[in-house]
Amino acid sequence: MLDKNGIAQRIAQELRDGWYVNLGIGIPTLVANYIQDDINVVFQSENGILGMGPFPYEGEEDADLINAGKQTITALPGASIFDSATSFAMIRGQHIQLTVLGAMEVSDTGDIANWKIPGRMVKGMGGAMDLVASADNIVVAMMHTNKKGASKLLRECSLPLTGVKCVKRIVTNLAVLDISPEGFQLIERAPGVGVEDIKNATEGRLIIEGDIPEMKF
């Protein structure tokens, strides 16, 4: 079974050289720590920067240079800065090759819910609805089950949706799964996790074909 860093590390394997990538808040942010040495990717933050670098050294924080999580950041050589309308023109126009974001629920048809829990304070969807409606390649980083042990990979989402039929791949603490026409297609098992464990933790339709390999790191 993976922890959050393990999930991020596995997702980092999805990145391809030359891709532009938008990482959401939470586990997705950790993906940046595991980029393989032989590939170059450019990180976009939807508040208006391409070529986001690491956090600044102490004393070098610039209030005018933050990411979408409102964290102080740096800009790498070759970075570009732009306004919000241009930023979402990039996103909506499918110029960003990969979006990684967290989810509260995912359905086996690729619906995602990650912005609102009825009865709880709603903070807003931010850029998530634009990202999931637009990106060709959406990978969800999430725990397979919630704190009560209930599956977050469902036949249908119970929470208000962020987007429909948009998720391509899900990486959880237990498995890698793709959205196929027949449901969640099991691709890989996390180290030490058996197919039965994944079956038990998945409420939606689960497709298991042949031997399911264990993730490699």
Next chain:
Amino acid sequence: MLDKNGIAQRIAQELRDGWYVNLGIGIPTLVANYIQDDINVVFQSENGILGMGPFPYEGEEDADLINAGKQTITALPGASIFDSATSFAMIRGQHIQLTVLGAMEVSDTGDIANWKIPGRMVKGMGGAMDLVASADNIVVAMMHTNKKGASKLLRECSLPLTGVKCVKRIVTNLAVLDISPEGFQLIERAPGVGVEDIKNATEGRLIIEGDIPEMKF
């Protein structure tokens, strides 16, 4: 009766301090020569500049600095340069206070035709359709009649339209006229031109109320 320069000089009186102005090709371009000393206006050229200045001195022409007529120009202090999408965002969004353009025909309901003569080579409408559809304040600079002596101020345009119900004021070699709900409202006579001359040269509905003053220069 006015010549082209006289028409331009009369139109220059329409300009107000602080206005952004787009001048079309032909007579409208001449308006820039008659700006009163006590007002400041900024000229936009729709290929992407605000703050267009006079032509450059010989030897200072820059192939990368032209106006919409493809003429070499200069940029004044405080100028800004932008792309075509932004330029027409300004125009469509009604941020330009005045558009002056020529016409082949104008109707007494404010329709304008200035881009196409059937049977002749069509060069295209360029930015004219965007300008007339958007500007709050459209002044047409034109000769009152064509070379054969036929009126260009008509009940209905016979040529393909550039825009409908958009012209506000027309300045010709004979008169200043506004588009009113009842037709061309005569506002001023050109020096030495009588009301009868204007009547004879106007095919569309002409409204003459009270004494019509002569233009003042």
Next chain:
Amino acid sequence: MNKIVKSASEALEGLQDAMTIMLGGFGLCGIPENCIAKMVELGVKDLTCISNNAGVDDFGLGLLLQKRQIRKMISSYVGENDEFERQMLSGELEVDLIPQGSLAARCYMGGAGVPAFYTPAGYGTEVGEGKEVRVFDGKPHLLETALTADFAIVKAWKGDRFGNLVYKGTARNFNPAMAMAGKITIAEVEELVEPGDLDPNFIHTPGVFVQRIFQGVNYEKRIEQRTIRPKS
């Protein structure tokens, strides 16, 4: 051509209760601090505020919320703000949450004279409820309408008396699109410069979009999440 006004007070002349106001900024980055402070002082109320975020309890739009000057917020993310939460849950505050990209585009389109456009964002969600759906190239899209405002208030780095603006870093964010969409656009800048000091080739907001400009004072530029890395 001189759009310079002396102060936030003069810039906000004509601001009235129940108006619709756009305010630039993302979080607390690139927000018009001087004008917000002055709006608190003026006490205008029943405002509809269009802003990506709603500030924090004691800074940014949070200051207007604390004085209950805002009747409705149009935002994409309203973050950590106890007073906001209280007013929203009690029904004192009306909240319209819009996907961030649609919000930016709706402001841009408002300024660009495009009254409506299609976007895939929000289709199939509650954002799409009651909105026209049209399929382009096999993909469903929502019809979204443009936004404009009585006042658009933006914060820039430098500006001149023609209203030309440049922004610094990601403090740009929503400011350029909102600058386009105000019936009256106010720019507060850190530094007023002479016309010609800004390279015409590198102006972010051409002056035509700005009606009033002034040099602000005492910028706090508060950082919401001060994140650093150790010097190795």
Next chain:
Amino acid sequence: MNKIVKSASEALEGLQDAMTIMLGGFGLCGIPENCIAKMVELGVKDLTCISNNAGVDDFGLGLLLQKRQIRKMISSYVGENDEFERQMLSGELEVDLIPQGSLAARCYMGGAGVPAFYTPAGYGTEVGEGKEVRVFDGKPHLLETALTADFAIVKAWKGDRFGNLVYKGTARNFNPAMAMAGKITIAEVEELVEPGDLDPNFIHTPGVFVQRIFQGVNYEKRIEQRTIRPKS
């Protein structure tokens, strides 16, 4: 991340007959001279070219017209061009004339993932024939659709290997919007610089929109209307 290719020839790899190509420029200002010359040499034909103008007889897109490589032109103004006129009147060349602002917006929207939008331009004219009309705020608008292209070919002043571009003066024109709308966008630049040489705050086209970039040679930058004033 290195998008640099050696030459126009390498940049145009994959270009085929009957493709749709966007070409930046206004008149002869800011046109991709190197790629046009190479396209003439390659002899690709039946092209649909989206470009505000069609060049003159012996320069710009006129060179492709002379070789009858263009089947259809989508433009706003086709200027003084005898060969264009001859081909159009004889029916060899299909021509789609679009209001200049709608053309710019349709390219921008194509790049921005907005499949359609409403504009007042052209309503009540032959441009509006067959198009959906909708009234917003009492004013009729046409529904216009976005444009994209197999290749968008733009000319910039400077660029780096990430594809970041800056343009000079009014040579910017249609280049930024078209750069957004190409499935493959080629930028030819007067000068290739190192990443970091271009200030990230003042980049006109962020590199994400550009797939291939090269430093062009022998720019002629012809002036169509050389207008001057006397030294007084």
